[in-house]
Amino acid sequence: MPKDPARGSVFRIGFAVLDRQIVADDGEHVGKTDDVEFSWNEGEAPAMTALLTDTAALGPRITGRLGRMWRAVLARLRPFDHDEPVRIPIGDVEAFSPTTRLSTPAPEGSRAAEKWLGDNVVGRIPGARR
Template identity: 45%
Template sequence: MIGDDRMDVGYELLDLQILDRDGMEVGKVDDVEFHLDEDGVPYLTALLVGPDVFGHRIGGWLGRVIAATTRRLRTNRSGPVRIPYDLIGSVRSAVTLTVSRDLLPEPELEHWLREHLIARIPGSGHAQ
């Protein structure tokens, strides 16, 4: 971090792993959201997680394919998972949130694969 309230977003935040309060994986910082304050100075408002924002950010042929595929497969209009900046606890080798991931919207692919495939296989509820 550069100072207490400033950081190099590209170097220190983008592509970092996001973990919830209990250390469970939430996703990567695929992109970030800025708003402008009254003086026109941008400030960070949220972390964005999802293959479509990831595809947009990396751009190019592959990025467009990833973004378009994600949009095409989307069953509702929810968009990427948005994590407000207030929920961030700490930023070290990962971003740790102050809440459990169960309180955040579940990624659609995870939901779909669980309901249609994984949860139907016996023993899916047991850890080893």
């Protein structure tokens, strides 16, 4: 990957952004970055516009039979009506390394699938509430 002359260094998204823990400004763990969103205009370089997190963002990254199974299970267990991932605008990111730190509170809907599974599956296991 070539260096960006304006920045003077290489920014590797796969290393610095994807699968890194996201932490809100209050210290709450939001989740991990499952995908990134880009936008671009003709004649300009692509620009990263948002981080995508949650189980809905991870599904499309998994290919083949496992990916189809993941999306089918997600469609049945999704704790809310839409199957869009949680979108965090890039302007809300304070820093990327070693974890992605936000300058804002956790976005609404983050970790919803985890909370739903904790309440409705794990919470029903005898002794799980101790």
